[in-house]
Amino acid sequence: MTFVDKLRAAWKKNDSLLCVGLDPDLKKLPEAVRGRPDAIFAFCRDIVDATADLVCAFKPQIAYFAAERAEAQLEALMAHIRVHHPSIPVILDAKRGDIGTTAEQYAREAFERYGADAVTVNPYMGGDSIEPYTRYPGKGVIVLCRTSNPGGSDLQSLEVGGEPLYLRVAKLVAGPWNANGNCGLVVGATFPKELAEVRARVGDLPLLVPGIGAQGGDVEATVRAGRTAAGMGLIVNSARAVIYAGSGTDFAARARAAALATRDEINRYR
Amino acid sequence: MTFVDKLRAAWKKNDSLLCVGLDPDLKKLPEAVRGRPDAIFAFCRDIVDATADLVCAFKPQIAYFAAERAEAQLEALMAHIRVHHPSIPVILDAKRGDIGTTAEQYAREAFERYGADAVTVNPYMGGDSIEPYTRYPGKGVIVLCRTSNPGGSDLQSLEVGGEPLYLRVAKLVAGPWNANGNCGLVVGATFPKELAEVRARVGDLPLLVPGIGAQGGDVEATVRAGRTAAGMGLIVNSARAVIYAGSGTDFAARARAAALATRDEINRYR
Numbered sequence: 001m002t003f004v005d006k007l008r009a010a011w012k013k014n015d016s017l018l019c020v021g022l023d024p025d026l027k028k029l030p031e032a033v034r035g036r037p038d039a040i041f042a043f044c045r046d047i048v049d050a051t052a053d054l055v056c057a058f059k060p061q062i063a064y065f066a067a068e069r070a071e072a073q074l075e076a077l078m079a080h081i082r083v084h085h086p087s088i089p090v091i092l093d094a095k096r097g098d099i100g101t102t103a104e105q106y107a108r109e110a111f112e113r114y115g116a117d118a119v120t121v122n123p124y125m126g127g128d129s130i131e132p133y134t135r136y137p138g139k140g141v142i143v144l145c146r147t148s149n150p151g152g153s154d155l156q157s158l159e160v161g162g163e164p165l166y167l168r169v170a171k172l173v174a175g176p177w178n179a180n181g182n183c184g185l186v187v188g189a190t191f192p193k194e195l196a197e198v199r200a201r202v203g204d205l206p207l208l209v210p211g212i213g214a215q216g217g218d219v220e221a222t223v224r225a226g227r228t229a230a231g232m233g234l235i236v237n238s239a240r241a242v243i244y245a246g247s248g249t250d251f252a253a254r255a256r257a258a259a260l261a262t263r264d265e266i267n268r269y270r
Numbered sequence: 271m272t273f274v275d276k277l278r279a280a281w282k283k284n285d286s287l288l289c290v291g292l293d294p295d296l297k298k299l300p301e302a303v304r305g306r307p308d309a310i311f312a313f314c315r316d317i318v319d320a321t322a323d324l325v326c327a328f329k330p331q332i333a334y335f336a337a338e339r340a341e342a343q344l345e346a347l348m349a350h351i352r353v354h355h356p357s358i359p360v361i362l363d364a365k366r367g368d369i370g371t372t373a374e375q376y377a378r379e380a381f382e383r384y385g386a387d388a389v390t391v392n393p394y395m396g397g398d399s400i401e402p403y404t405r406y407p408g409k410g411v412i413v414l415c416r417t418s419n420p421g422g423s424d425l426q427s428l429e430v431g432g433e434p435l436y437l438r439v440a441k442l443v444a445g446p447w448n449a450n451g452n453c454g455l456v457v458g459a460t461f462p463k464e465l466a467e468v469r470a471r472v473g474d475l476p477l478l479v480p481g482i483g484a485q486g487g488d489v490e491a492t493v494r495a496g497r498t499a500a501g502m503g504l505i506v507n508s509a510r511a512v513i514y515a516g517s518g519t520d521f522a523a524r525a526r527a528a529a530l531a532t533r534d535e536i537n538r539y540r
Binding site: 023025061063064066067069071095096097098099100101102103105106108109112113122123124125126127128129130144147148149150151152153154155156158159160161165168169172 | 293295331333334336337339341365366367368369370371372373375376378379382383392393394395396397398399400414417418419420421422423424425426428429430431435438439442
């Protein structure tokens, strides 16, 4: 099953547009797991098992694993999700961007080593830096468009030919770069008007939307701006607000409660 | 010693602007090392030991290690260079780009886990995505500006306020983003005129220039366009043309010969 098919099925099965972001910062892990040699894996696995029926995707952020020499724990986590929650697609958040021969290696890392269903990539190096990923027809390739951080405007809002750069990126990704029909876009929740502008130009393309929860994006405005006519099309990411909802031995139950509340809040505005 | 001090010292000591790029593609490794469990490390180490007196820097490309689950071999390679060739700075080519909290993890990966002297980063997410790296005052942060691949023009050449996007990036990096004086830029060798435009705007900022050798950039045009008034300022990367110069048991000697010829060719035009 392709990434997009898997995503559509998870949207329906779990009645959810929520993606739980797995950003396991060792300093923030609950004491219940902190001392374990596989603390990062154990923490993420417990969050995953507690929320898998409430989400449309999981999104591990590879930087948190790489900084801790925990690639083996990321492999174990990906395998755990594949075996125990095979209907939930996994987006590896890696934001890769490099020339073709190097991009081929990064694509192998994401899709073959880790078995991710989709990967995030950076558009700055252009179409031929994206193609080694889209060449995997079953995999999703989610390209940075408009990001939710303060500096996101430094380049993305610059005007090129009468439109901001991020809209040019949106049109490239929805057009020529999407020859295999497996692209998506990252559009931050902190700018609902811009999210609506992107949606208006890209049809039903999946939009990964970080920035609700800890980053301050408004759920109602985000969903109304970004949903498709059918009330789908969004992968609304929440990381810190879900995974650090509790810090005691009940951290997984608290994460579940936060995920449930966020899923239901999103659904109110679909 | 800071990255820039180390780079300046290596430019002088080895009379060289050549950087050898370590892109160890398992399929291309000489038979002499291919069967070893640490083939990637052994190959890179032999190249490094054979060329260390001819270069101003080494640049391992992390994708080639990550695709092969070879992070431990990259750690071993970095340690080998630190111990045996302590005067040669190492640029970890990772082209990272993410929001602040995640960028902090990538900075820890590059500078603390691997002990790199410098790292390459992507500007698309703006100033606050660069700051977690520049915050390490002794480390170098080399930002993508104008890349040598065919798709490099897709975004980088778009006109913003009367100038191409890559020149805007060059000015941001040489200006506000360089508050700690530790930034550099990646500018491909395939566009010497654009390299000269960048040099004219960024003073003595170090420019990492990939694209000579296998990618077809012209050495004379590159050096004349990119050198500073003092005949310095460049980190001219050659990877495939050096590391795969030979495929027999004499691969390291052949790499040395290729590095020597390239160094001398560069020096003819300084």
